[in-house]
Amino acid sequence: MGENGRKQPDSLYKQRHSLAHILAYAVGDIYQNVKYGVGPVIDNGFFYDFDLDETISEDDLGKIEKRMQEIINKDYKFDREEIELSAAKERIKKQEQPYKEELINDILTKGSTDIYAEEGEDIESVDKVSFYTIGDFSDLCRGGHAKSTGKVGAFKLTKISGAYWRGNEKNPQMQRIYGVAFETQKELDEYLQLVEEAKNRDHRKLGRELDLFTVSDLVGSGLPLMTPRGAVLREELARYSQELQAAQGFERVWSPHIAKTTLYEKSGHYQKFPERFEVSSIESNDKFMMKPMNCPHHIQIFARRPWSYRDLPVRYMENTTNYRDEKHGELHGLSRIRSLSQDDGHVFCSEEDIESEVSAIVGMVKDMYKSLDMKFYARLSYRDSSSIYLGDKKLWAKAENILAKVAKTEKLDFMEEVGEAAFYGPKIDFMVNDSLGREWQCATIQLDFVQPERFDLSYVDSNGAEKRPVMVHKALLGSIERFMSVYIEHTAGRFPVWLAPEQIRVITVNQEQKTVRFAESIVEKAKELDVRIGLGNDNESVGKKIRSSEVWKVPYTVVVGEKEIQSGEVTPRIRNDLEVQKSHSPYKIEDFLKTVANEARSRASKTSL
RNA sequence: GCCACCUUAGCUCAGCUGGUUAGAGCGGCUGUUUUGUAAACAGUAGGUCGUCGGUUCGAAUCCGACAGGUGGCUCCA
Numbered sequence: 001m002g003e004n005g006r007k008q009p010d011s012l013y014k015q016r017h018s019l020a021h022i023l024a025y026a027v028g029d030i031y032q033n034v035k036y037g038v039g040p041v042i043d044n045g046f047f048y049d050f051d052l053d054e055t056i057s058e059d060d061l062g063k064i065e066k067r068m069q070e071i072i073n074k075d076y077k078f079d080r081e082e083i084e085l086s087a088a089k090e091r092i093k094k095q096e097q098p099y100k101e102e103l104i105n106d107i108l109t110k111g112s113t114d115i116y117a118e119e120g121e122d123i124e125s126v127d128k129v130s131f132y133t134i135g136d137f138s139d140l141c142r143g144g145h146a147k148s149t150g151k152v153g154a155f156k157l158t159k160i161s162g163a164y165w166r167g168n169e170k171n172p173q174m175q176r177i178y179g180v181a182f183e184t185q186k187e188l189d190e191y192l193q194l195v196e197e198a199k200n201r202d203h204r205k206l207g208r209e210l211d212l213f214t215v216s217d218l219v220g221s222g223l224p225l226m227t228p229r230g231a232v233l234r235e236e237l238a239r240y241s242q243e244l245q246a247a248q249g250f251e252r253v254w255s256p257h258i259a260k261t262t263l264y265e266k267s268g269h270y271q272k273f274p275e276r277f278e279v280s281s282i283e284s285n286d287k288f289m290m291k292p293m294n295c296p297h298h299i300q301i302f303a304r305r306p307w308s309y310r311d312l313p314v315r316y317m318e319n320t321t322n323y324r325d326e327k328h329g330e331l332h333g334l335s336r337i338r339s340l341s342q343d344d345g346h347v348f349c350s351e352e353d354i355e356s357e358v359s360a361i362v363g364m365v366k367d368m369y370k371s372l373d374m375k376f377y378a379r380l381s382y383r384d385s386s387s388i389y390l391g392d393k394k395l396w397a398k399a400e401n402i403l404a405k406v407a408k409t410e411k412l413d414f415m416e417e418v419g420e421a422a423f424y425g426p427k428i429d430f431m432v433n434d435s436l437g438r439e440w441q442c443a444t445i446q447l448d449f450v451q452p453e454r455f456d457l458s459y460v461d462s463n464g465a466e467k468r469p470v471m472v473h474k475a476l477l478g479s480i481e482r483f484m485s486v487y488i489e490h491t492a493g494r495f496p497v498w499l500a501p502e503q504i505r506v507i508t509v510n511q512e513q514k515t516v517r518f519a520e521s522i523v524e525k526a527k528e529l530d531v532r533i534g535l536g537n538d539n540e541s542v543g544k545k546i547r548s549s550e551v552w553k554v555p556y557t558v559v560v561g562e563k564e565i566q567s568g569e570v571t572p573r574i575r576n577d578l579e580v581q582k583s584h585s586p587y588k589i590e591d592f593l594k595t596v597a598n599e600a601r602s603r604a605s606k607t608s609l
Numbered sequence: 610g611c612c613a614c615c616u617u618a619g620c621u622c623a624g625c626u627g628g629u630u631a632g633a634g635c636g637g638c639u640g641u642u643u644u645g646u647a648a649a650c651a652g653u654a655g656g657u658c659g660u661c662g663g664u665u666c667g668a669a670u671c672c673g674a675c676a677g678g679u680g681g682c683u684c685c686a
Contacts, residue, residue: 038685047684057613058680103686129686140686161681162612169682173612176681208620217659217677327610329682510643539643547647559646573646 011146013041015153016181018078018146019068020046023157023177025137026067027052036139037099037165037174044191045155045180049163051099052175061157064177068155075150076134080143088129092140099165100140104129154188155181198436203488204333210493210553212484212501213334222331222338224481229501232532234341234480236499237487238319240371240603241343241476244364250317250345255297257321261287267296267451275325277338290323295448295473298346299455307459312469313349313357319480320344334485341480347472348457351395354470355402358428358445361474362410365430365443368476371603374490376432376442377413380404381420388423391449399447399470400426424450434490442483446473494577497555497607498600500532504572504593505549507536509561518565522558522589529597546573555607556596578607 008016020039027050028034037049056064083091085108092100107129132141134149146152157179165171182188199205207213212230219225226234242252258279264270269292279288291297298316307314321341330336347357369376382400383389389396403426407414414428421427425447432442448471451457458466477483497503504526506519519535526533534554536545542559549557557573564570569586587595587609599608 040684040686042684049685055613059614100686107686131686142686159680160613163682164611166685167683169611173682175612178681221677329610332679507646509645512643515643541643541649542645544644544648545646550647557646561645563645571646 008041012153012181012183014144014146015151015183016041016046017144018149018152019155019179019181020048021078021132021134021137021139021141021145022068022071022149022152023048023064023179024050024139025071025134026064027177028137029067030064031056035099036097038103039139042178044182045158045178047176047178049165049174049176051165051172056160056175056177058160061160061177065157068157071135072149072152074135075148077148078145079133081131081133081138082128083131085127085129088131088140091131103140153181153183154185155179156188156192194436198438198489201436201489201492202333203335203485206488206493207334210501212488220338221328222326222336224334224337224339230484232501233484233495233499237477237483238341238343238480241368242317242319244367244476245315245317245343245345248315248360248364249313250315253298253301253316253318255291255294255301255318255320257323258288258290259297261289263296263300264289264292266454267299268454269293269296273324275327277323277325292322292324294318294320294322294342294344295346295451295471296455298344299451299457299471302346302348303455303457307348307469309350309459309461309467312459313347313353315345315347317343317345334481334488337479337481340482342475343477343480345474347474348452348459348469349472350459350461350467351398351470354399354447354472355406357472358403358406358447359410361445361472362406362412362428364476365445366410368443369430369432371605372487373496373605374432374434374487376430377415378407379420379429379431380407380414380416381422381427381429382416382418383421383426384419386419389421390423391425391453395449395470396426399449403428403447422446422448424448432486434486435492436489440482440486442478442486443476444474444478447471448473494553494575495555496578496603496605497596498603500553500555502534502552502554503531503596503600504533504556504558505536505552505554506533507542507545507549507557507559509542509559511537511539514565515561519560522560522570522593525589526593526596529593531593531597531600549573550575556609558592572609574607574609 020041023046024036024039027048028036031052031054033053035051037051039046039048085104089101089104089108092104129140130143131138132143132145157177159178161176161178162173163176164173180188180191182191207230210229211227212233213224213226215221215224246252261270261278264273270276273292276292277290279290281288298318301316302314319341321339323339326336326338331338349357365376380400380403383396404416407428427444427446429441430443431439433439452468452471457469459469461467495501506522508515508519516537519537523533523535536549538545546557546559553575555575555578558570559573560570567586569588570592571586572592592609595609
């Protein structure tokens with residue numbers, strides 16, 4: 001029973017749980033020799049795992065749904081029965097259900113079916129288990145059901161997948177059938193519509209339609225290529241991140257994309273990165289690898305010379321690409337790739353400076369997501385009592401207090417989670433909400449007590465004593481490509497002016513010399529002001545060219561013809577999501593262009609025209 | 610990597626159970642038109658139907674392998 005399941009309203013939870021049973025009943029009716037796994041409630045519905053002789057495909061879902069509906073129509077009561085464990089074991093043995101038998105055995109030895117529970121650890125005295133029966137289908141189950149099969153709301157089977165028994169790839173693979181379910185058909189329809197909307201906003205679809213990026217089989221999967229338009233978006237985001245950091249004293253550094261593996265052996269990353277790309281040299285015996293992260297490089301830049309407490313904090317930033325050989329099946333558009341760029345940065349400071357440094361970075365995160373018009377909350381991740389965490393316990397406690405204090409003084413919307421810290425230090429992860437209500441981890445601030453130790457970093461304090469600096473890792477966007485995927489879906493490709501690959505499109509009313517020359521003069525003036533402008537001078541109707549500009553989601557479209565040539569004024573057509581109020585008045589061309597340039601510079605999310 | 614599904618023109622997709630020269634819309638190109646705020650008209654070029662192999666008189670269609678893609682593989686009676 002997942003945490004997620006528990007957060008649901010009780011009645012909905014019971015309906016979904018009941019549907020899982022009904023699904024199992026239906027599958028048992030349709031197929032021979034069905035071995036049942038587990039069937040829990042999940043975020044928007046339920047699933048059930050089966051071990052079947054034949055493989056089912058999505059085409060079979062309709063058939064199963066139909067049988068489920070029949071069971072629902074019969075309105076069977078959910079009958080609860082409590083029996084002794086030993087009797088239950090016998091009963092299941094007779095049914096020849098090996099998976100259920102394993103569960104019973106776990107209850108017997110561990111008092112729980114939790115796969116993470118250690119044998120012998122906190123054995124509850126369980127002597128009875130319950131079975132729930134509907135019609136002639138009976139299942140071992142803790143409970144939580146609707147009164148009868150007729151009271152389960154609206155559902156739809158959605159997909160099918162392979163899933164290992166108890167999530168362990170050494171175990172047999174079972175067939176998992178997923179369903180979504182809600183109290184009413186209306187809610188179900190709304191949910192399905194949201195899924196549909198998400199499909200329409202899929203960044204891979206928009207990436208193609210708006211010509212932002214491409215993938216090539218020859219270059220390799222998970223290695224996206226940025227087109228001119230995509231490169232603009234990417235550069236603008238990256239530039240903003242660096243401007244925010246530079247304002248807080250971060251200096252730009254640069255490091256090569258490969259390094260000797262000994263660097264990562266020393267940092268401790270080598271063992272922790274089985275998904276590394278190794279690089280061999282024909283000339284030398286040294287082993288190299290593509291850098292999976294940047295901290296060891298920045299550490300080496302810091303370590304080049306001795307430091308005084310007067311020099312601290314030292315802050316380095318670099319927008320650069322890391323390489324990680326992710327599992328093939330996990331690659332996805334721009335969000336899960338093998339060459340990911342980070343707006344990375346590292347601070348080397350004294351313990352006393354942690355608070356002000358973290359606070360400054362929190363300030364950047366706020367600025368960044370305000371400009372991007374996205375809401376977020378913070379998750380403070382602390383250590384628990386387990387032994388995986390390295391570094392001085394007192395320092396940990398102090399640092400965790402500092403993070404909490406900063407979260408309060410910065411008035412962050414935050415939650416605290418014990419046991420979620422990195423092994424090298426506590427952290428703040430920022431969870432960004434997109435316009436469809438989904439959550440993404442983007443920005444992060446991580447304290448690190450381990451790497452300064454491993455690389456023996458030091459500075460001289462005011463008493464002349466050698467001291468160990470603390471390291472702070474930070475990223476505002478996280479992976480820039482991944483952020484792009486989130487942002488493309490958040491905006492549905494309707495970027496604000498400062499990020500739009502094409503900010504203005506000039507459309508000609510005809511192809512007469514005079515008109516074309518006038519349009520070209522506007523393009524030239526715009527370019528002088530660093531405004532990104534396109535020219536729509538095809539031999540097409542004005543309506544067609546306006547449509548094209550809309551389809552490409554260009555913020556401003558201006559049509560020029562005789563009238564504009566005479567007046568020297570244009571009436572920009574504004575993309576509707578940017579409009580504050582509708583008052584399309586004519587602007588002198590120079591004023592219009594300057595306003596657009598200013599909007600871009602100020603990173604405004606709405607138009608001021 | 611594992612499970613299921615998919616792969617036909619630059620894009621979106623037809624092509625029924627194998628049967629003449631594989632189709633459409635958009636986009637591209639050429640021409641006509643010279644357009645005033647979300648799609649003018651006509652013509653035309655694009656495809657060894659993902660790759661390789663097999664079955665067959667005959668394969669886009671059936672079978673197999675491989676490649677690439679999509680959804681999932683975290684939710685524990």
